[in-house]
Every structure is written in structure tokens, then in C-alpha cells.
Amino acid sequence: MPVRIGLLTEGGYPYVSGDARLWCDRLVRGLGQHEFDIYALSRSERQEDEGWLELPPQVNRVRTAPLWTAEDDGVTLGRRARRRFAENFEELAAVLCAGDGQAPEVADGVQGEPGEPSTDVADRFANALYGLAELARDEGGLVAALRSESAVRALERACRAPGALRTAREARVPELLTVAAHLERALRPLSLDWYEDDALGSVDLCHATAGGTAALPGLLARHFAGVPLLVTEYGVQLRTHYLASADAPPAVRALLAAFHGRLAAEIYRRATLITPGNSHTRRWQERCGADRTKLRTVYPGMEASRFAEVGEAPDGADPDTLVWVGRIEPAKDLISLLHAFADLRKEEPKARLRIVGAPSGIEGEAYLGHCRALAAQLFPDEADGVHAVGDNPVSFEEIGGPEAPTLAEVYAAGTVIVLSSVVEGFPLSLVEAMFCGRATVSTDVGAVVEVIGGTGLVVPPRNPRALAEACVSLLRDPARRERLGAAARARALELFTVEQNIEAFHGIYLEIVSHAPVRRVVLDEAGEPLPFAAPAEAHVPGRWTGPMARVVARGGPTWATGAPVRATTPLPTTEAAR
């Protein structure tokens, strides 16, 4: 049975410069038996100008809306709508300022369950959010109202109210304005006209490709039309928010952190299933109140075919060569690697180290210069004899150079692949090395242990000596290298291929649809429901209940049976039928 999936993205697919576009593209292309409707929020004008990726035929339609413009929708609320807005927004502001629902547990709850925001606070937040969403749906937009003075006033009152957060109490006018502007931006999906029955109301399930703002349309579609929501997070939006807003004043950070935290909790609460990309994301999600039974870790998939030749070929590595691959930046701790190599050279004088990668940004350039200087200092150039030209045992190369034509060949040339990061998310270069069937030594950071399992050596970060000894032990033992490499390749093929990723999502889609089918009531011309018009087991192209039948989501409001009437223009959305 084909499933109709509403794919929700924010600053991602189908834009050329979007986040996670490769993953989404593979997912959509890999699941050709299903239908996809893409609902994309764009992040900047530049992103919109750069255009879209080429879309496969299973994409039925793409609707986009900008998150970046300060476009005023020109909706002026009437008196009653203004009062509704004020009530709901005040409630929202009060929830944000009300302090943390988990505060009491923090003091002693070292071993207790991860604190969940109290249900009271969560319910109040949800009520305020859905109240605003319903108002936006009735009135056609809330952009002007969210930017208005009454919103700022509501925020101020909430901050000055007794029992408000200590940091919120210190909020001054500029901070209030910043918070109001940010909230307006974050709540812009409320003003979209995506939740009607011809849009998100008609899909079988919503798949949000990230948390936060991207999942907000899915939350509203669930609220308005009962569409089940699947949330995939490869990085935690809340955590990104904390790191990105480090420079803001405390009051702004406190209020926005409260907003994003509560929004994440609400999304996790309402989502049918949540798929974190690794255990780190999973821990954050559990921390933010995600129910463990809803969590299914789905590892990101990587293209294995380009490493197949190297992985299956017999070991043709240069002897005694260590290879490091990645983007050169301070978090990779190449300094530590160079010191480890210095240690290693005392025992294996013939060893060579190849550092392959391009620096990222200005900081990376500076760091690369620093590393080159250190390498030159630690290792003088060496030559085979008095008549040969010397060379440094440490080389810095980039992919595409004469020594390193392709990534796969670089991995193939390495006797041992080394990873020396102090900070790491999901270590892609490690997975690539595993695909190539190389023995690896990595530092115990991020998701490294989760990725490598037992198929490589892991040492503590910032420990050059341990790194050196692990490398020496592998360099001296070809049989062990081979075994570890084979095991690593087997593990990677089992866990990190594109196929497993797509297959996992395919299964999850079917699971969700089987548990939460959207039962549609088909109406005849007189507006009476037609029994058995849409049997669950049949989904055929074209309509067989007559051209006049109208489809209304179960539980949809009565007015939705009529043709949609709109008094005002909604946010500008562009649509392209595919």
C-alpha cells in the first residue's frame, strides 16, 4: 500500500544548500513506492535563490514558505480576535516565564529519573500554542499580531509577574523586543495555510526531518487533522539553540530556552515515533521528555559502493603508514596526533603519517599552519641515504592531489586509520574507514564507540601516549589488523548503509500507518457520509467514488466540508505541482 508522506523540512531539502538534503534525497528516491508531499520552510533569501535539487516523480507536490522575511500579512484582527490572541499569548508568555517544571527535581535528583517538565506546564504550553494556531487558522495569519505591542506587553507582564524566573525578571525593553521577534519567527508556521484538507490534512503521516520549527507544522497537522507525526533528528535542535544563542543576554536566553524546551517536549509528546540518529541525540531526547518506547535509533546511511572495491580488495596498504582523514579544525586535535606520532616513531622509526583533508574556515587555516609548524619542529626531514632528497615523515595533503586522488584510495593506502578528535558528532570518516575494511584507532568521543563497536581500538581523548601505543600494537600485528578490518567492514555494512536507513524508515512508515490510519470520511453530493467509500486496504490511483466526493479528515470541523473560504490572504506560499 503506498503511503502518502508529508515530508517537513526547515532550511533543508529540496533546496540545493539545505541541511541533510542528501539523506532526504536518498530517502525519497529509495522509497519510490510511496508518495511524498514536501513542505519546506526556507531559511534565507540566498537559499531560495539557489534553487532546488532535481526531484523524483514520487514527489507529488512541493510547498514552500519563507521563514526569513519580515513580511507582514496585513491581517488586522478584530476586537474579539485580539482578545483571543491576548489571552493565548499571555498564557504562552506566562508558561515561558513560569520557571522550570523540573526545578525541584534538580536539587536532589542526581540518580532519579530524568526530570520531565511537569504535565501542568506542558499542558498549558500546548493549550496556548494550539489556541494561537486555531486563531491563526481562523483569521488567516498572526504575523502582525505577534509583532504588535500587545505581544510585547504580554511578555513584559509575564516577566514581572510574581514567581517568574529570576533571569526573566531582569528582562529590559530591548530583550523583550528580541524575544518577541524570535517568537514571531519561530511561530510563523502557525500562519501558514498548510493544514487544510487539501494539504497536510490529506497525508497519511507527517515526517519531520528535524525537530523544532520543522516539526511545528507536523504538530499542527496532528492537532487539526489527526495526522500521525514522525520526527527524525540527527542533531538536537534544542542543543543547537543553546550553542547558537550563547551571546544573547541572559533574559533572552532563558525565555527562548524555555520556549524551545517546551516546544521540543510537546513535539516529543505528540509524535507517534521519534528516530534519533545516534545515542547522543537519543539521550537528549529522553532528557527532554521523549518516551523511551517511541524512540527508534536509525543510523544515518552512507554510500558504501564507492568503498566496495577497496573494502573487498586484499590489503594493499603502504607499510607503516598512518592516515588521518577529515576536515582540519581545532576540534580534531591534530596536535595530539602529532605528539602521538612522535611517540610512535621512537618505536617504529619507519612510520609515516598522512594527514588528508582541507581546513575549514579561517580558524581551520590557522590551525593547519600551527600543525605544519609543529610537524616541522618535531620531525626533521629524512632521506634514505646521503645522496637522496629528504622528506618529512608527516605529510599534509588534500583529496584530489597527486598522492591522494580519491577518498577510497587514501583509505586504502593507510595501514591504520587514526581519529584523534576531542569533539565529534557522528564520525563519518570513521564509518568510511570501516567501509574500507581498515583497522582504526580512535579517541573515545561523541558517537565513536557506538559506531566502532568492538571492531577497532578506542583510546581516551587527549592521550597521545595511549594513541601511540595502540597504533604501534596494530602496526606490528598484520593479522589483527586484518581481522579488525574485516569485522569493521561487516559492521558498517550491517549498520551504516543507505539501504538499512531507507529500509528502517520504510518499516517505520508502515508501522505508523498500521497503528494510526487516517480514516477519511467520504461525503456524497448531499453532504452525507458514504459508508465503505474508502476501504483501508485499497488505495488506487484516481477516484472511484465520483468526482464530487469531498474528503474530510476524521474529526474535522463541520465548516471544512464546504469550499474553503478565506477572508484574508495567508502568508505567501508558492506551490508547484510535480
Add this chain to the structure above:
Amino acid sequence: MSGLGELDRPGTPGSAEAWDARSEEWLGGSGEPGAEGEAPRVKGEVPGELSAVGQGAGDVRGAVDRDEAVSVVGQGAGDARVAADRDEAVSVVGQGAGDARVAADRDEAVSVAGSDAYDTAPITAAPGPRAAGPEGDAEQPHPRTAPEPTSRATDRKPAPTRRGAADPVKALMHRHRELCERAVDPLEIAAGLEAHGVTDRTAARFRHRDVFALAEEMYARVPRDEAAAPPSDAVAAQPPRAGWAVLALLPGVLCAAAVIGVRLTDGRLRLTAAVVGVLAVALAVRIALGRGPLSNPPGTHAWRTPPGTRLWTYWLLAYALLGDGLLRAAADGGPDGLPTGLAGGPWPTATAPVLALTLACAPAAWCAHHFAVRAGRKLATSRGLEDFADSVRPLLLGTFALFLCALTALLALCGAALDEPAAYAQALTLGALLLLARLLTVHGFTHAPTLALGAAAATEAMALSLDLIGRLPGCGFLATPVETVLDSWGPGGIPALACGAAALTLLFHTTRTLTRASAHAPANEPR
């Protein structure tokens, strides 16, 4: 590489040096048996040794390897079992998800540590951090260069305790002092710690289950002074841009040139000069309003000047130029010819007020700039919305009065220079109306200015048409109100009344809207 890795990349530490100094402290806290409490050590028989440091509920079982030393550092609540035969020790850590099955070679001992927290047993193939000796050698370029490799036989002596390990969290807090003091909730500390490479296994060294628990302790222990931090009054001083100041002078200069041109020429040439002058001034005004403090905020479609406002403004200015003369001529039996652009003649034109108004673009721009800058400063320093409104209201009125003074002076100057009546009442009210309308438009309120300008223009048009219709037979009563005004104040009374009423209304509206903080919100969103 695929873009997926980008998503989960934590932030990076600032510089290489910043964490170099820290690194050995972590290591110092990491593997010290003295600091860790229970540290079962299993001695090997012949040359090799297997030592395992199991923290928490670690269950360590070891078989001894003949050739190489294997050290297992199992932190957390996991079981770590290492089996080693003579060749090889491969340890496979089975995940809770139950998806790792690695087929083992025949001659290889594989032990599967099936722990639910699958990230608990990193295998180190080296004696590990316990061997870290003195560091910070002055000769060496890097403080972390390891000391001379000690022989394995001598590796058994306990590592020297480097630092008082009584309260490791305190040291960690000291290291992340800024992060802790700044944090608004524990999760922010957790995010910051993770960005600096602290993992759950690091947290286990501080006797915490995970980073979140560690962050909560740190958050709870940060001393917080109740006194509010002093507000940062750092208002970014914007570099003064002279561009708009020059452009604001352009309409006045062009208008003066046009007036001189009209006065010096005659016949067809005068008509040409007048038309060219009017077009040039209109263009100059648009340019002057397109930049600087009188311009609309960028990128806001809905805030653009609505066409109605523009139309009514043109009408009001045209009336100021020609209206009084027309009424006066009508009183004498109707204009007997087209306006000549001079004060005399059958249809006299009032060039002095219009010249003064175009010249007033410069003071208007300056006033708007002054108002925006001062209001921005007050915004940064006021504590509440009421405070802000109270402090902005006098500023607004003062700016308004300042503009009126400047306009009065310009009117007097132009009247004297052109040797014409200055028409203070009409020009001042019109100037006030236009300034207020522009201020409101600039701050995003476009509705009220259109209404006020439209009302003033309609009043003028109605007065004019009533006066003309009143001369038809039987319609004389229609012109009575106009006649009354004309009799008491002369032709200048009509625009003065129309614009004055509109300006007053708008002034009242302005004191209510432009004193709102939301009107002064910075509208610079990233595009």
C-alpha cells in the same frame, strides 16, 4: 561526505591553546586509582599484565595474555570482560539494540560484553593514562609531550596524585567558570560541556550518571549573586553617514533653481523650466526619502509607502502652490489664464511656502535621525515599556517643535528672498502634517498617515469645488461655509484648517504609537 555529519557537530572550542592546558587535568582525574576508589587490579603471571580499572559496578574478569598488556578502563555501570588468548584480544561490545554480530575467527577469542549501556567499555590497548608522568617540559614545544616511555615492568607503581581530588567537580567548574555563571539552566551547561568534549564517560569520573546530572550539579553549585548585573549600555555607535544629509538638501536646491529659472525666463521657455523643475524636485524628494532616516526599513514589503499617501501628498503640495491663488482669482471672477509661476498675474502662485517646504527636507531628515537615535538609546536603557513611553513622549514633542522652528525660519527666509508673503499658517500646518505622516510611515504605521493626508486633501478639494459650484445659479448656499472661512481668514484659512486638523489628529496618534517599544524594534533580520 554527506551533510549529515554537519547536523550533530557540536561547537568547537575556541583555540588550540585553550584546551591543551586542560587536557592533562582530565587525564589526571581519569585513571588515578587513588581517586577512583575501588580499583581492582589483576596481576599477570609472566611479563604481561592486565590491569583493569572498573568504576561503579564494574565486573572485570580477565585472562592473561602472554605477549601484550591489555588494560580495560570500564567506567559506568557495565560489565567488561576481556578474554585474551595468546594472540589476540578482540572484544565486541554488543549494543542494546542487539545488532552487532561479528563472526569471529577460529583461533580468536571473542568475548561479547553484552551490556545495555553499550558505550561503557572502551578498550585501550595501552597502559593508558596512569602512566602519564611529569609534563610541561620547558624544552619541548608542546606541554603534553609524553615523558620517556617507561619500561612495562616499572609501570606498576601507582601514579602520583597530581591534584587534590577531593572535589573534582569544583575544578571542572573552575575550568568552565564562564559557562557556569552564564548558564540559565542546566541544559545550557550540558550543551556547553559537550561542546568541549565532555562525554558521559567523562561525567562518570565525576561520579555522575551522565553529562546532564553533572551539569545539574554544576548549575546548582554556581554561586549566584542576587544583585542584577549592570545593564550593558553598549549601544553600538553607528558611524555617521553623510550621504543622506547631502541628499536631503537636494530637493531644496533643485526647487530654488527651478524658481530662479521660472523667474528669469519667459514664454515657452518658462513653461519648460517649470515642468522640468517640478519633475526634478519630485525625483529629488523620492531619492531623499529613499535613503537615510526618512527611508522605510529595508526588506519590508508591507511597510512601503502606500500609493495613496504619495498621491495625497502631491495634491496637498499642488494646492499649496496654486490653491490660494485660484480661490483669490475665483473671488475676482475666475482665473483669466494659466498660472505664470509668479506671485502676480491672473492666477498667482505661492512659491515661497513650497520652496521652504522642499528646503525643510533637510531639517526633517535631521529631526528623524535625532529622534531615531535618541529613542534607540532610551530603548536600551529603559527598564519597562511604560518607562520607555514616558521618556520618548517629550523627545517626540521636542523633535516636532524643533522642526516647526526650523520651518518657520525657512519660511521667513524664503518669503524675504522671493519677496512674497510667507503664508506661515498654511505652510507650517502642511509641514507638520507631512513630517508626522513620514515619521509614522518610517516606523511601519502606514494606515493612519494615508487617512490623515487623504482627509486633508479631500477637505481642500471639497472647499475648492464648493466655492466654484457656489457660483452657479441657485447653488450659492453651498458655498456659505467656504465664504465664511474666506471672509474671516482669507484663502489661506482653508488649507490651514484642513492640514491643521489633520496634523493635530496625527500628532495625537503619533504620541500613542511612536512611544511604543515595538515601533522601534530593530527590523534587521538576516536574509
